[in-house]
Amino acid sequence: MPSLTATQSAEGQLSGLARIHKAAKGSRSLRFDNLLHHITPTLLERAYYKLNRKPTRGVDGVSWREYGNNLLDNIQSLHQQLHKEIYKPQPVLRTWIPKPNGEQRPIGKTTVEDKIVQQALVLILEPIYEVDFLGFSYGFREKRNQHRALDAVYVAITQKKVSWILDADMSKFFDTLNHGWLMKFLQHRIADKRILHLIERIVKAGVIEDERFTKTEVGSPQGAVISPLLANIYLHYVFDLWANQWRKRSARGECYIVRYADDTVMGFQYRSDGQHFMHALEQRLHKFGLALNRTKTHLIEFGRFAASNRKQKKQSKPATFDFLGFTHVCSTKRSNKGFMLKRYTSAKKLTAKLKEIKQKLMKSRAEDVYEIGKWLKRVVQGHNNYYAVPGNSAALNQFRTEICRTWLRAVQRRGQRHPMNWQRLTKLIRLFIPSPRITHPYPNQRLSV
DSSP states (O other): OOOOOOSSOHHHHHHHHHHHHHHHHHOTTOOBOOOGGGOOHHHHHHHHHHSOOSOOOOTTOOOHHHHHTTHHHHHHHHHHHHHTTOOOOOOEEEEEEEOTTSOEEEEEEOOHHHHHHHHHHHHHHHHHHHHHSOTTBOTTBTTBOHHHHHHHHHHHHHHSOOOEEEEEEBTTHHHHOBHHHHHHHHTTTBOOHHHHHHHHHHHTSOEEETTEEEOOSBOOOTTOTTHHHHHHHHHIIIIIHHHHHHHHHTOSSOEEEEEETTEEEEEESSHHHHHHHHHHHHHHHHHTTOOBOTTTOEEEEOSTTHHHHHHHTTOOOOOOEEETTEEEEEEEOTTTOOEEEEEEEOHHHHHHHHHHHHHHHHHTTTSOHHHHHHHHHHHHHHHHHHHOOTTOHHHHHHHHHHHHHHHHHHHHTSOOSSOOOHHHHHHHHHHHSOOOOOOSOOHHHHHHO
């Protein structure tokens, strides 16, 4: 694919973004009124190469590779449209994927050109908002991935005065995000009306489902490149700043917050603080068109002293909670019976993943077993890379065992003259299915680095 000969070099572009970051850091009240000029052909090309290259297609039917076949002309045309303010985002192609609970989750497929524009906006806006975002916000930020959020929860529970956990889940956050409030929040930092207008056109581009167009008055399409950043900006003003002030002014004891996108875990020293916060949070979210999912929001006794306290009261063992795919359990050490926080692969996540793999294996059982083996190797390795935390070996081994059993059942239904047996499949398993090993350190070790 051809490279662009831009008036501004890549180094110059990077220095321009660095200046934005420096200016934002220098003044938290500074509003940026001239950002569009940073959208150069060079930046658009950079945005193109940062996109996911899987052959997903939006409403125009054009893939990433097909767009790149005439990249120079396409980028130049897009650049002109943006600066003449005639660029019009295309509607999002909506599809649905099943959720473990039987419901369906909407996914939006955006055109490649719209993805480029959104990625360019992210490159410009992130240096500004990374200055503003608080430390307990972990979702979709550089060097603040899921495991960093999990580490923060682990350390708070094991090393701080945490006796109660509030596991808070916002109901259909991405579907109910209010456009009016979003634009007001953006104006705290962005004064460039051209950028604001561009973002507004993106979120209001509409959706196409079953060849029918629907306007989008609320929400941010899940799967869109810019949606994670807009979500973080929205929750920064709706939740983060407010929650940080609440714990400083209203909490009687210690209070710890970890937010990953719209999924939040809070640790409290006192139950009363957790109760008061949950009530105040409901009122706060309602003001901005959001709501707690009461079926998934729980305040539970949890922590170093939860088991002994509940035993004295002749109550059952402490409840568990799920966060980012892991079930958190109050346990004890074998050596001295002291408190230990165990994290296991969520049963719901494990069941859903195994079901997905089983369905695909049954559909592809007639394909070459070596090709299937290569695919399974990637699946199992990806699973292990995420879930290989200390204490989770049993769940990892269970996943591997179930994969092997499912693979055997699938190949046995191929109708071959010499059907596959366990002995023959074992050779393929040794070749393709990696044995699990713990790769993540204990959270306190990672955070101390």
